[in-house]
Amino acid sequence: MEKFTTLTAIAAPLPMANVDTDKIIPARFLKTIRRSGLGAHLFDALRYDGEGRERPDFVLNQPPYREAKILIAYENFGCGSSREHAPWALLDFGIRAVIAPSFADIFYNNCFKNGILPITLPRDVVETLMEDTRLGANGKLTIDLERQVVIRPSGEEIHFDIDPFRKYLLLNGLDDIGQTLLHEREIAAYETRHGAEMDWLPRITL
Amino acid sequence: MQTPRTLYDKIWDAHVVTTLPDGTALLYIDRHLVHEVTSPQALEGLRVAGRRVRRPDLTIAVADHNGPTSDRRRGIDEPESRLQIETLEANVREFGVPYIPLLDDRQGIVHIIGPEQGLSLPGTTIVCGDSHTSTHGALGALAFGIGTSEVEHVLATQTLLQKRAKNMLIEVSGRLPLGTSAKDLVLTLIGKIGTAGGTGHVIEYAGEAIRALDMAGRMTVCNMSIEAGARAGLIAPDETTFAWIEGRPFAPKGEAWRRAVAQWRALASDPGAHYDKVVRLDASEVAPTVTWGTTPEAVAPITGTVPDPAEEPDPARRAQMERMLAYMGLKPGQKLAEIPIDVVFIGSCTNGRLEDLRAAAAIARGRKVKEGVRALVVPGSGLVKKAAEAEGLDRIFIEAGFEWREPGCSMCLGMNPDKLTPGQRSASTSNRNFEGRQGPGGRTHLVSPAMAAAAAIAGRLTDVREFL
Numbered sequence: 001m002e003k004f005t006t007l008t009a010i011a012a013p014l015p016m017a018n019v020d021t022d023k024i025i026p027a028r029f030l031k032t033i034r035r036s037g038l039g040a041h042l043f044d045a046l047r048y049d050g051e052g053r054e055r056p057d058f059v060l061n062q063p064p065y066r067e068a069k070i071l072i073a074y075e076n077f078g079c080g081s082s083r084e085h086a087p088w089a090l091l092d093f094g095i096r097a098v099i100a101p102s103f104a105d106i107f108y109n110n111c112f113k114n115g116i117l118p119i120t121l122p123r124d125v126v127e128t129l130m131e132d133t134r135l136g137a138n139g140k141l142t143i144d145l146e147r148q149v150v151i152r153p154s155g156e157e158i159h160f161d162i163d164p165f166r167k168y169l170l171l172n173g174l175d176d177i178g179q180t181l182l183h184e185r186e187i188a189a190y191e192t193r194h195g196a197e198m199d200w201l202p203r204i205t206l
Numbered sequence: 207m208q209t210p211r212t213l214y215d216k217i218w219d220a221h222v223v224t225t226l227p228d229g230t231a232l233l234y235i236d237r238h239l240v241h242e243v244t245s246p247q248a249l250e251g252l253r254v255a256g257r258r259v260r261r262p263d264l265t266i267a268v269a270d271h272n273g274p275t276s277d278r279r280r281g282i283d284e285p286e287s288r289l290q291i292e293t294l295e296a297n298v299r300e301f302g303v304p305y306i307p308l309l310d311d312r313q314g315i316v317h318i319i320g321p322e323q324g325l326s327l328p329g330t331t332i333v334c335g336d337s338h339t340s341t342h343g344a345l346g347a348l349a350f351g352i353g354t355s356e357v358e359h360v361l362a363t364q365t366l367l368q369k370r371a372k373n374m375l376i377e378v379s380g381r382l383p384l385g386t387s388a389k390d391l392v393l394t395l396i397g398k399i400g401t402a403g404g405t406g407h408v409i410e411y412a413g414e415a416i417r418a419l420d421m422a423g424r425m426t427v428c429n430m431s432i433e434a435g436a437r438a439g440l441i442a443p444d445e446t447t448f449a450w451i452e453g454r455p456f457a458p459k460g461e462a463w464r465r466a467v468a469q470w471r472a473l474a475s476d477p478g479a480h481y482d483k484v485v486r487l488d489a490s491e492v493a494p495t496v497t498w499g500t501t502p503e504a505v506a507p508i509t510g511t512v513p514d515p516a517e518e519p520d521p522a523r524r525a526q527m528e529r530m531l532a533y534m535g536l537k538p539g540q541k542l543a544e545i546p547i548d549v550v551f552i553g554s555c556t557n558g559r560l561e562d563l564r565a566a567a568a569i570a571r572g573r574k575v576k577e578g579v580r581a582l583v584v585p586g587s588g589l590v591k592k593a594a595e596a597e598g599l600d601r602i603f604i605e606a607g608f609e610w611r612e613p614g615c616s617m618c619l620g621m622n623p624d625k626l627t628p629g630q631r632s633a634s635t636s637n638r639n640f641e642g643r644q645g646p647g648g649r650t651h652l653v654s655p656a657m658a659a660a661a662a663i664a665g666r667l668t669d670v671r672e673f674l
């Protein structure tokens with residue numbers, strides 16, 4: 001997984017609430033057995049018309065925002081299914097951070113597993129950042145994860161909260177499984193104890 | 207004395223392997239259900255890292271999302287769907303994971319077959335790479351959906367890194383009126399608390415109306431917890447639960463059964479346990495309900511009308527409503543019971559159980575599907591299909607002009623050939639009405655099985671009470 005330290009990039013505004021995962025990547029594109037290649041279908045219904053032509057009015061089809069690495073949206077971003085294809089599609093397009101007043105739980109978790117930083121900020125702050133994005137290429141935002149700040153084009157710094165463990169993994173590009181396997185002895189001990197307590201739980205064999 | 211604990215607290219506490227310094231818990235997983243869409247990248251990850259599946263004996267795989275619901279002995283035409291299923295089959299062989307094949311009677315939607323096989327048991331932790339894993343909470347299990355990286359994590363370690371959720375209680379008093387079902391109840395609840403109402407919480411459903419539900423109804427309610435923003439829904443196991451589980455293939459037997467039931471009885475939330483949020487609803491206020499928009503919270507009683515965005519004070523919400531009405535092709539003030547439909551879909555992990563098919567068949571019996579309407583019935587599993595056929599439900603549907611199909615997810619998400627075409631409108635017993643969910647440009651109205659059958663016959667959304 002790629003590390004996330006600092007990022008200075010164009011941010012694309014998506015002023016919508018309840019952006020669901022079907023909107024991020026429709027189900028018909030989930031028939032893949034790989035993680036890559038989904039960026040072409042990110043926001044498919046918003047980005048393309050019925051004939052597969054780009055809709056010029058959609059933000060990610062407009063020149064500066066095609067290069068966006070940050071996405072800014074309203075409440076409850078990523079609601080709906082648990083498909084990790086949603087963060088994979090964002091990542092494949094180039095998005096490394098999403099800023100919104102709130103996120104759906106599973107999507108929020110999935111972001112971290114893929115090196116995407118979801119940042120929760122109050123609605124009025126999100127509005128301000130959305131205004132900044134109107135400056136296009138002159139409105140780049142900087143995200144400094146170590147210091148937990150978003151830096152506006154004006155230089156103003158906005159603090160954000162993040163769970164320390166997730167921050168540590170993201171900063172170092174570490175995978176959770178490796179971290180968990182450090183607890184192998186505790187897992188084995190638990191299995192023995194739990195197996196005795198729930199000795200009625202059948203093993204699955206077919 | 208110990209502080210009173212909720213059902214969620216008890217299951218959580220019993221599954222914490224260790225707590226990391228920042229408070230994240232390593233939570234042990236008792237049952238891991240695997241399907242073809244969200245697992246290939248996880249197993250590829252294991253292979254690349256040279257890891258194995260730690261506990262294949264706590265894992266089970268089934269293909270459900272992609273399978274065609276026409277005759278499957280012919281194989282799968284769609285190459286990408288076929289590849290996903292073949293990949294799953296190769297993976298289960300390589301990693302030694304138990305697998306229910308596509309042509310096995312026990313095959314079906316993962317959230318239908320877990321309970322049906324007795325794999326989903328009270329007091330256990332259950333995960334699956336699918337958000338509707340919340341369904342299994344109806345049995346008093348802590349069950350939630352995970353992403354593919356987490357699927358890989360569970361396969362490798364049999365644990366998950368989790369933060370404790372908050373407790374939310376939804377207490378439903380009274381009794382559901384004639385013509386309404388668990389589906390109308392849960393749609394009404396989502397309308398009340400919103401699609402983010404349960405975010406960060408595990409919802410425990412309690413109260414007289416919940417106790418009165420059969421297991422199928424309880425599963426319908428827990429299934430849609432995710433549409434209310436909660437990752438998991440829970441109902442304390444009781445005699446209804448135990449009677450339903452006893453004798454199922456993977457349920458404990460004999461002496462083990464008695465020990466299990468004794469433990470399960472102690473799972474109910476303690477009197478005085480703390481809930482961070484409490485919502486109350488009187489079931490007698492629930493009406494046959496439909497959705498009119500592209501979010502499950504956009505609900506109204508069938509006797510109502512399409513709402514008017516002009517009356518919404520919040521500009522962002524107003525804009526969202528306008529967009530929804532434009533997508534749905536509806537006008538403010540239009541009577542819901544006058545909206546014509548093209549397709550009816552009865553099935554999915556929300557409403558694909560035998561009881562759901564019975565409710566729909568009771569309306570369909572001796573009637574005819576309106577000309578020009580395509581109506582599909584897709585049982586949730588092979589065993590549901592067989593049981594329905596043994597009762598003659600298939601005959602009732604076929605004589606009424608419904609299609610009687612093979613089990614699977616089908617038109618719930620349109621990954622197999624069962625899809626809406628652009629502009630087509632459906633009355634669907636599934637759980638999501640997002641734009642394009644049932645096919646690009648498709649328009650979905652979520653309803654109960656009885657309401658769906660009534661819509662098929664009337665050719666429009668309609669009040670099922672007129673058919674009783």
Ligand code: SF4
Pocket residue numbers: 271315316317336338554555556614615618619636637
């Ligand atoms: S029936 Fe629908 S909601 Fe349920 S698992 Fe299948 S696709 Fe998901």
